[in-house]
Amino acid sequence: MKQYQPENIRNVVLLSHSGAGKTTLSEAMLFNAGVINRLGKVDAGTTTSDYDQDEIKRKISINTTLLPYEWHDAKVNLLDTPGYSDFAGEVDSAVRVCEGAVIVAAASSGLEVGTEQAWSYCDKAKLARLFFINKMDRENADFGKITGEIQAKFGAKCIPVQMPVGAHTDFRGVVSLLTMKYYAGEKGEEADVPSEIKEQATSLREKMVEAIAETDDNLMEKYLNGEELSQEELLSTLKKAIADVNIFPILAGSALQNVAVNRLMDVIREYLPSPKDAGINVSEDSAGKDIKISTVGPLSALVFKTSADPYVGKLTYFKVFSGELESNSQVWNVNQNNPERIGQLFIIRGKNQEPIAKISAGDMGAVAKLSITATGDTLGAQDKPVKIAPATYPKTLFSVAVLPKTKADVDKLGSSLARLAEEDPTLIVHRDPDTGETILSGLGETQVEVAAEKMMRKFGVAVELKAPKVPYKETITSAAKGEYKHKKQTGGHGQYGHVILELEPMPEGGDNQFENRVVGGTIPRNYIPAVEKGVHEAIKEGVLAGYPIVNIRTLVMDGSFHPVDSSEICFKIAGAGAFKKAMADGHPILLEPIVNLKIRIPGDYTGDIIGDLNTKRARVQGMNPEGNYNVVDAQVPLAEILRYAIDLKSMTQGRGSFSYEFDHYEEVPAHITQKIVAEHEAEKQKMAEGKA
Numbered sequence: 001m002k003q004y005q006p007e008n009i010r011n012v013v014l015l016s017h018s019g020a021g022k023t024t025l026s027e028a029m030l031f032n033a034g035v036i037n038r039l040g041k042v043d044a045g046t047t048t049s050d051y052d053q054d055e056i057k058r059k060i061s062i063n064t065t066l067l068p069y070e071w072h073d074a075k076v077n078l079l080d081t082p083g084y085s086d087f088a089g090e091v092d093s094a095v096r097v098c099e100g101a102v103i104v105a106a107a108s109s110g111l112e113v114g115t116e117q118a119w120s121y122c123d124k125a126k127l128a129r130l131f132f133i134n135k136m137d138r139e140n141a142d143f144g145k146i147t148g149e150i151q152a153k154f155g156a157k158c159i160p161v162q163m164p165v166g167a168h169t170d171f172r173g174v175v176s177l178l179t180m181k182y183y184a185g186e187k188g189e190e191a192d193v194p195s196e197i198k199e200q201a202t203s204l205r206e207k208m209v210e211a212i213a214e215t216d217d218n219l220m221e222k223y224l225n226g227e228e229l230s231q232e233e234l235l236s237t238l239k240k241a242i243a244d245v246n247i248f249p250i251l252a253g254s255a256l257q258n259v260a261v262n263r264l265m266d267v268i269r270e271y272l273p274s275p276k277d278a279g280i281n282v283s284e285d286s287a288g289k290d291i292k293i294s295t296v297g298p299l300s301a302l303v304f305k306t307s308a309d310p311y312v313g314k315l316t317y318f319k320v321f322s323g324e325l326e327s328n329s330q331v332w333n334v335n336q337n338n339p340e341r342i343g344q345l346f347i348i349r350g351k352n353q354e355p356i357a358k359i360s361a362g363d364m365g366a367v368a369k370l371s372i373t374a375t376g377d378t379l380g381a382q383d384k385p386v387k388i389a390p391a392t393y394p395k396t397l398f399s400v401a402v403l404p405k406t407k408a409d410v411d412k413l414g415s416s417l418a419r420l421a422e423e424d425p426t427l428i429v430h431r432d433p434d435t436g437e438t439i440l441s442g443l444g445e446t447q448v449e450v451a452a453e454k455m456m457r458k459f460g461v462a463v464e465l466k467a468p469k470v471p472y473k474e475t476i477t478s479a480a481k482g483e484y485k486h487k488k489q490t491g492g493h494g495q496y497g498h499v500i501l502e503l504e505p506m507p508e509g510g511d512n513q514f515e516n517r518v519v520g521g522t523i524p525r526n527y528i529p530a531v532e533k534g535v536h537e538a539i540k541e542g543v544l545a546g547y548p549i550v551n552i553r554t555l556v557m558d559g560s561f562h563p564v565d566s567s568e569i570c571f572k573i574a575g576a577g578a579f580k581k582a583m584a585d586g587h588p589i590l591l592e593p594i595v596n597l598k599i600r601i602p603g604d605y606t607g608d609i610i611g612d613l614n615t616k617r618a619r620v621q622g623m624n625p626e627g628n629y630n631v632v633d634a635q636v637p638l639a640e641i642l643r644y645a646i647d648l649k650s651m652t653q654g655r656g657s658f659s660y661e662f663d664h665y666e667e668v669p670a671h672i673t674q675k676i677v678a679e680h681e682a683e684k685q686k687m688a689e690g691k692a
Contacts, residue, residue, distance in 0.1 A: 001068065001347055001354065004075040006276040006293050006362030011077045011319070012268055013094045015121060016104035017114025018060055018083030021134040023049045025104060025255035025264075026067050026080045032262050033069035033076075035349065039258065048350040049080040053457060054450050062450055064090040064305060066317065066348045066364060074269045077364045083114050085654055086444035089393045089426030093304045093375070095121050096391035097319040097364065100272030101129040102264070107141035107167070107252070111149045113654040119154055128242050128273050130249040131158065132264055137254040141167040147250055157247055159211045161238075162263065163201050164252040165194060174252055174260040177205040178234065188262045209234065215241040235270075243273040275362030280321050283378075286334075286387035291322050295361045298384040299323035299331060304391065306375045306422055308458055314422075316373055317348065319364045321388060325379065326358040332382035336372050340379060343367060375425055395659060396428050396441035398645040400448050401469065403438075405462040413438065416459035420451050427451060434471035434548060444645055470639045472676065473550045473591040473665055474542030474583075479504045481557075482582025486574040489565075496562035497570030499523065499531055499578040503586050504553040508665060512539060513553040523559040523571070530568035531556055534575030543583045544590055544673070545680035550665070554579065590673045591665040593638040598631060599648065601656040606630045608651055616640035617669075635663060 014022040027047050030036045040046035045056035049065040060082065067078040079094040081087075095101070103118045105111060122129045133146055143164045150158045162174045165182060173184035175193050180201065182191045193201050213223040216237045223229060241247040251267060253260030275293050280300070282289055291300055305317035318325070325331065327345045332338075346353040348366045359365035373379065376390030402417065404410045417429045417440065427448075428441040442448045448465060455461045481502050488495040506513065514535060516528050523531070539549045559574070597618070601609055603625070609632060610620055618636035625631075641660065648656045668676065 001070065001075070001356070003358070003360055004363065005295065006360075007274045008074045009077065009275055009362040010074060010100060010268055010272050011079070011098040011275060011362070011364065012100045012102060012272060013079045013081060013091075013098040013127075014102050014104060015081060015091065015095075015118035016083050017106075017112035017118075020083060020104045020106045020109075020112075020114070021255045022080055022083065022104050023047050023061055025102075025132065025134060025261065026065075026078055028255045028258040028261040029076075029078060029265055030067060030069055030349075031258065032265060033071050035069045048352075051351040054453055058450075060084055062087055062090075063307070064094045065350055066366075068347060068349055068364070071265050071269055075363070076265075076268060084446065085114070085117065085649070086442070086447035088117075088443055089424055090305075091121060092391045092393050093425075095125050095127065097302065097304045099128065099275055099278045100268070101127045102132050102268070103129055104132050104134050105146060105150070106135045106138070107133045107143060107146055108135050108138035110146050111153060116153065116655070126245060128245055130242070130251060130267065130272070133164075133250065133252040134255050136164050136167055136171045136252050137169070137257050137259070139168050141171070143167065143252055150250060154248070157211070158250055159208050159247055160204055160251075161208060161249040161267070162251045162260070163197070163204055164260075165197060171254060171257070171259065174263060175201045176263065177201065177208050178231075178238075180205065183260065183263055186258045188260065211247060212238050212241060215244075215246045239271050242271050243277055275321075281389040283387040283389045286385075288384055288386040291386045293321055293361050295324055297322040297361070298381040298386070299325060299379065300381075300386045300388060301325050301331075301359075301379045302388040302390065303373055303375055303377045303379065308419055308423055313369050315348075315366050315368050316370045317364065317366045318359075318379065320359050320361050322361050322386075323381075324358050324360045325365070327356070331379045332385060333373055333377055334380050334385045334387045335374075335377040338372055339382070340370055340373050342379075343369060374422060391425075393426050394443060396426060396443060397658065398444050398448065399439050399441040399468050399642070400465040401435075401437040401467070402440045402452075403464045403466060405464055409461050409463065412459060412461045413463070416455050416461045419459065420455065424451070432468065432471060434473075435469040437468055439468055440465075444649070467642050470642075471593060472545065472547040472668070474544050474547050474588055475549060475551045475591060476503055476505050476583060476586030476588050478587050480582040480584075480586030482578040482580070482585065484574050484577030484581060486570050486577065494562070494565040495567070495570045496565035497527075497567075497572075497574035498560040499534075499556065499571065499574040500558040501531075501535075501575070501578045501582060502555045502557055503579070503582045504555065505586070506551045506553050508551055510551070512550065515553065515555050517555050517557050518559065522561070523556070524561060524566075527561065527566065527568060527571040528556065530571040531559075531575035534572035534577075535579045537572075538576040538579040538583075542588065543580060544588050545677050546684075547590065549583065550591070590668040590676060592668045594635055594663050594666050595638050595641070595660040596663045597634045597636050597641065597644075597658060597660045599634070599656060599658040600626065600629050600631050601648075601652055602628060603630050605652045605656065606632070609648075609656070612647065612651060636660075637666075638662075 016022050055062050065080045081091045081094045101122050166172045175182050182193045213219045300322040301318045301320040303318045307315045329342045333340045346366045378388045404413045421427045483500045486497040542549045618634045621633040623632050
């Protein structure tokens, strides 16, 4: 593939609800461009884009795939993204490096939540965009209906620039309202507009012309004066209006039948902006700010994706914003403040890699086996370091505990989880200090399940996913006294340690305290640290269900010792024993974490959401309207919302979102405490039987 100047490159992201046909559309585009010689099918697992085993198995896109092709003296880098919300991080990465978007909607099913999300991605990034109404060959395909839905949802700036001829089995092609020509069949052969739809096409063209004229004062004046607007005026004004996000064209076709796809490719090339038309979003903490999209400036390239390729190892995808990146060179990693060695560069298309000497400004490529570079880093020049703003990712909301299945898996678990997190920035791995579990957090259930399958396939690590344990705590509600005498005589030196201590409950929030109140040397001063050590060990595991103990003051009051048989270990054992006895007598209770939950939902769902919160022991604190949405604030036990990402998605058809943060601990109701204690006893019994 030859080198292209930034003005002749189009970086375009395909967005849609899952199942609208992005992958089939990308396949048709590659076929039309002569990149592939036969059309693959999603169901058969033969598409260029969905080549990953998980994608073939599930028949959905999971990864963003780079699919470059050449079309009429331009290079188009097409990024096919997942439509499933669990993989939103992949979409964020792709949107960050594109100047234009094609939002695909299915004519048969109309607007879906994924279409709304696609629009919000583009809005956030101020991306030029157009709609492609796919599946015009399907039953119930209705271009007029879906166009009306788009305009009702996203505004009157969404304007048809094409009109389909026929629908379902009668779908034959499209009329371009710009040229008033009919493009028929797969090849898009030009013909006159069929007489039976000429009147409808003329009416739609009138609306389109008016919408284009409204974006330019001079053109509007001519239009209102009844003057004929030239084709050149319309086309140049339309191109500017699209780039300025003032008009969003609506096109139609069938990706499966490959009808009108070549017309979409023409519109992408002619009307979507090039990298040259866009600015560079530089990080606030960047040393250098002044940078332009040009092949002659200093190098500046953003890493937007990392993948673990089973054949070449770590594969790093990047977009060059300025200058040129050459194979077998050395660059400066601005984020890590270190040099990075660049090996052979590749043009990537699906799973295929084509070696290339250099990648220039505006273009995308990949390189294998970088040592320090991660997703979001900028590669540049040490003397002129510019840090490009990376993509921002949604917060993780769904967590699972990851348990290795065998001893061999334990050793490889940490490194394989780290590599998964490197591949997907929306996967967060941490160890819970309270429960000791390894926690994997993501955007949804499917994402973490795919991650577990990937660990097995790529790294040979078998894991089990479970709901994470809630980090309960234990405390006492009344002061209590405990006494423990550790005494053993086994010939020779014996063992002797005797401790009397008192426990007092403390207000929440402070650290546990330990005080020595012994007078008269009944416990020698040098044994007090051993008593404290025993108490600290006992604090780690409560008497109710084995959870850590909080909000307690321990007072060592008295005891006794033996001049020969006493030792530090004896007083450590006695300290722990006395503490446990006092703890059991202090009316112990379980405490659970309470979080502040913020839920953002369309107004129609408010009643259902509040009703559901009432079943989760939540206290609704208030509700605020935010446009068409309501924001509900509530306090709720963490134990009740471990699977809330799944619950909210099903209750709101994916339109709701939520966030939460820890607030405080509260006493667990008695009936739930009984259940937790019973589960703990059963687990202890099971472990004891396993050891036996």
